[in-house]
Amino acid sequence: MGEFVILLGAPGAGKGTQAVRLSAELGLPHISSGDIFREHLKKKTQLGMLAQTFMDKGQLVPDDVTIEMIKERLLKPDCANGAILDGFPRTPFQADALLEFLAVIHGKLQMVAYIKVPAHILVERLSGRWTCPQCGRVYHISHNPPREAGICDDDGSTLHQRPDDLPETVENRIAVYHQQTSPLIEYFQKLALLVEVDGSLGIDDVTEQLLSKARGS
Ligand code: AP5
Ligand code: MG
Numbered sequence: 001m002g003e004f005v006i007l008l009g010a011p012g013a014g015k016g017t018q019a020v021r022l023s024a025e026l027g028l029p030h031i032s033s034g035d036i037f038r039e040h041l042k043k044k045t046q047l048g049m050l051a052q053t054f055m056d057k058g059q060l061v062p063d064d065v066t067i068e069m070i071k072e073r074l075l076k077p078d079c080a081n082g083a084i085l086d087g088f089p090r091t092p093f094q095a096d097a098l099l100e101f102l103a104v105i106h107g108k109l110q111m112v113a114y115i116k117v118p119a120h121i122l123v124e125r126l127s128g129r130w131t132c133p134q135c136g137r138v139y140h141i142s143h144n145p146p147r148e149a150g151i152c153d154d155d156g157s158t159l160h161q162r163p164d165d166l167p168e169t170v171e172n173r174i175a176v177y178h179q180q181t182s183p184l185i186e187y188f189q190k191l192a193l194l195v196e197v198d199g200s201l202g203i204d205d206v207t208e209q210l211l212s213k214a215r216g217s
Contacts, residue, residue, distance in 0.1 A: 002082035002107040009115035011173040012122035013199050016138050019086040021207045029078045033088040058172030067097045090181045112188040115199035126170050130159040
């Protein structure tokens with residue numbers, strides 16, 4: 001039976017950064033809905049083109065296509081023992097669909113970690129973020145810089161800034177988070193699955209909090 005962990009938090013809270021670390025520590029794959037959409041976009045698939053029209057405006061991609069895409073991904077053999085979910089679910093409708101799906105595949109939702117970060121920090125993190133277009137690794141110009149400026153440590157690609165990290169789009173993404181995603185905090189609280197970590201601390205401190213919650217210590 002697979003064990004699933006959800007990372008919940010605003011844009012820039014550090015979901016992707018922490019998911020990579022939890023994935024390595026817990027031996028579970030990192031499944032990021034945003035990364036899968038960006039992969040589709042790179043390959044210019046129909047889903048990628050559709051997603052882009054929403055992502056460019058900082059809006060959510062419609063629930064039905066997002067849910068189908070994630071279910072398909074979670075049925076791959078590497079998710080047999082569970083997964084770290086980053087950016088999904090993002091609406092109560094997606095959460096309902098995930099819980100139904102987990103019931104069918106006999107998966108267990110181990111914890112939903114809410115990475116709490118104040119708004120002014122989010123903006124600073126997103127404006128300083130640089131991403132590897134090849135492997136998706138995320139850096140920050142001052143908090144988590146690559147060894148050589150502008151170059152990915154892992155594969156030597158030239159780093160870029162995500163198009164949805166432009167200031168106007170960031171503002172909209174944060175507003176959309178408050179309207180559509182933050183109700184999930186209460187949703188999972190009611191199910192006694194929510195744990196909260198202080199995401200304003202340094203990257204290592206946040207990882208430590210998450211690992212101790214995941215290991216129940
Ligand atoms: P997605 O890619 O999921 O973006 P997001 O939720 O806006 O979150 P981010 O990736 O921007 O932030 P993060 O929390 O991962 O932070 P990170 O670790 O990079 O979604 C993009 C779009 O896709 C959505 O707008 C939507 O259109 C669509 N989409 C995706 N999922 C969807 C869904 N389920 N339904 C519908 N639509 C969906 O960190 C940010 C920066 O801060 C980095 O530079 C990092 O180095 C730095 N940093 C991280 N932690 C710390 C720390 N503790 N201290 C200092 N710096 C830190
Ligand atoms: Mg991310």
